[in-house]
Amino acid sequence: MSGQGSAVAREASSRRTFAVISHPDAGKSTITEALALHGQAIGEAGAVHGKGGRKGVVSDWMAMEKQRGISITSAALQFTYADCVVNLLDTPGHADFSEDTYRVLTAVDCAVMLIDAAKGLEPQTLKLFEVCRHRRIPVITFINKWDRPGRAALELLDEIEERIGLKCTPLTWPVGPGGKFAGVIDRRGDDAAEANDMVHFERTPGGTREAIQTRLTADKAAARFGEDYATAVEEVQLLTEIGATHDQKLFEAAVTTPVLFGAAVANFGVAQLLDVLIEHAPAPAAREDAEGEPRPVESPFSGFVFKIQANMNKAHRDQVAFVRVCSGRFERGMVVTHAESGRPFATKYAQSLFGASRDTLDEAFPGDVIGLVNATALGIGDTLYVDRKVVFPPLPSFAPEHFATIRTDDTSKAKRFRRGIAQLDAEGVVQVLYSDRRGDATPVLAAVGTMQFEVATHRLTEEFGVPTTLDHLPYELARRTDTDSAEKMKRAPGTETFVRARDGVVLAAFLNKWRMQTVKTDYPGITLEPLLADA
Numbered sequence: 001m002s003g004q005g006s007a008v009a010r011e012a013s014s015r016r017t018f019a020v021i022s023h024p025d026a027g028k029s030t031i032t033e034a035l036a037l038h039g040q041a042i043g044e045a046g047a048v049h050g051k052g053g054r055k056g057v058v059s060d061w062m063a064m065e066k067q068r069g070i071s072i073t074s075a076a077l078q079f080t081y082a083d084c085v086v087n088l089l090d091t092p093g094h095a096d097f098s099e100d101t102y103r104v105l106t107a108v109d110c111a112v113m114l115i116d117a118a119k120g121l122e123p124q125t126l127k128l129f130e131v132c133r134h135r136r137i138p139v140i141t142f143i144n145k146w147d148r149p150g151r152a153a154l155e156l157l158d159e160i161e162e163r164i165g166l167k168c169t170p171l172t173w174p175v176g177p178g179g180k181f182a183g184v185i186d187r188r189g190d191d192a193a194e195a196n197d198m199v200h201f202e203r204t205p206g207g208t209r210e211a212i213q214t215r216l217t218a219d220k221a222a223a224r225f226g227e228d229y230a231t232a233v234e235e236v237q238l239l240t241e242i243g244a245t246h247d248q249k250l251f252e253a254a255v256t257t258p259v260l261f262g263a264a265v266a267n268f269g270v271a272q273l274l275d276v277l278i279e280h281a282p283a284p285a286a287r288e289d290a291e292g293e294p295r296p297v298e299s300p301f302s303g304f305v306f307k308i309q310a311n312m313n314k315a316h317r318d319q320v321a322f323v324r325v326c327s328g329r330f331e332r333g334m335v336v337t338h339a340e341s342g343r344p345f346a347t348k349y350a351q352s353l354f355g356a357s358r359d360t361l362d363e364a365f366p367g368d369v370i371g372l373v374n375a376t377a378l379g380i381g382d383t384l385y386v387d388r389k390v391v392f393p394p395l396p397s398f399a400p401e402h403f404a405t406i407r408t409d410d411t412s413k414a415k416r417f418r419r420g421i422a423q424l425d426a427e428g429v430v431q432v433l434y435s436d437r438r439g440d441a442t443p444v445l446a447a448v449g450t451m452q453f454e455v456a457t458h459r460l461t462e463e464f465g466v467p468t469t470l471d472h473l474p475y476e477l478a479r480r481t482d483t484d485s486a487e488k489m490k491r492a493p494g495t496e497t498f499v500r501a502r503d504g505v506v507l508a509a510f511l512n513k514w515r516m517q518t519v520k521t522d523y524p525g526i527t528l529e530p531l532l533a534d535a
């Protein structure tokens, strides 16, 4: 291995790249801020969105985002902790879904599943978890809000095991029921597991800084927390008896999930979460190319675009492509090759920071996220590389559940309308579909969540100056099909077929699953394959 290669391998092994998956209100923004507080922030790519007047780096690229108090953008927050560089990729936290959230999960090596102790598993957490399962991403579970009355710890573990089939292997265990949170028994490391040491948490005055943590031996903990500590010890013994003990291989294979307890709002348990991420979360590893051939992290630079965003900052009207580095050292100014077009792409304007201010980025390593400005030639899922060619597999397109036609009544703006639609398609804001029947002037937009439509129409008005009319279509599900089958289904009621602009995939949309069943029976031999969300 060359000197450069081993230096890159060393940098890669010190990276931890992850995202938090949760249902709105579980505490994602709070824990993001708490994590950043424990680390030394070195860059924030518009990730922390201050809500409810909390401080934060507000990414206000869109007025709509402000009005709703949500983040529609997703980018990365980078900080150092215990000699590691941690990249926390933001997943938009609104109640509706977008493909964006899913795509972020193609760029991480691990996920933290954040659960509200009073609510347990909630719908959005479940959906996001399914994506992790599909991609075999290891998951660390953080049970949040233990400072408030909630459900029993063992009951929460049962729910996780029963509903999603992940075996829970707690690394910390709460002393005191929800609302009476004194600290955790530390099950990390062989010695700790035997000793039943307790980490006692105390709030700092004001609660905004790191919590005060004191390690107590079993004797001291028993003397101070009597019954609560005794109960916790009994439960921990039970966990050991049933084999609920961390196993690194099973965790990496996404069979088990280490579980931690905490209260992000008071910074309780956040340091342990970071320690577990550093110690157990996988570092960036060789990524498989489209042929299934792994590209080692020490190979020359390569990366793929997992997100594209236009006009993140009103002061700089431009388009930014977010690239996850997969191999090699990225250096600003490097000329890389865009695999899809074969063209060179200059990276003079590589950035690591967005939002209120921007920083240029000088170098990056596997696991890091770089923002390339003025990247209009790049599309979602595209590969960039130097020296040795690589093409990474395309990013998954999800099964749309909402459909709508879009048109502009202002014929003088037809050209701008087309340009706008093409831009939204390239960014993956919505899926753009066409059909012969409707013609090119009336594309059909398809999305996983209806908010994607709002974003699309808002952007067409604000950025392209095109007023549009959106008409919802009644279809609820779609399947991948082919031209022959599409021809056969042409007259089937409650069914319509389209060609997806992005990749030429032929899609059949159905009113509902019963209608689809009828079509299957009426036209035997037609091709109908599930799209990713059904997998």
Ligand code: GDP
Pocket (backbone or CB within 6 Å): 022, 023, 024, 025, 026, 027, 028, 029, 030, 031, 051, 093, 144, 145, 146, 147, 148, 262, 263, 264, 265, 266
């Ligand atoms: P998000 O929607 O997942 O980003 O959730 P937020 O971080 O905005 O948190 C939602 C609400 O829960 C806010 O009012 C937070 O202050 C509160 N919250 C977050 N973490 C905790 C916690 O550990 N304990 C308590 N009691 N409240 C919390």
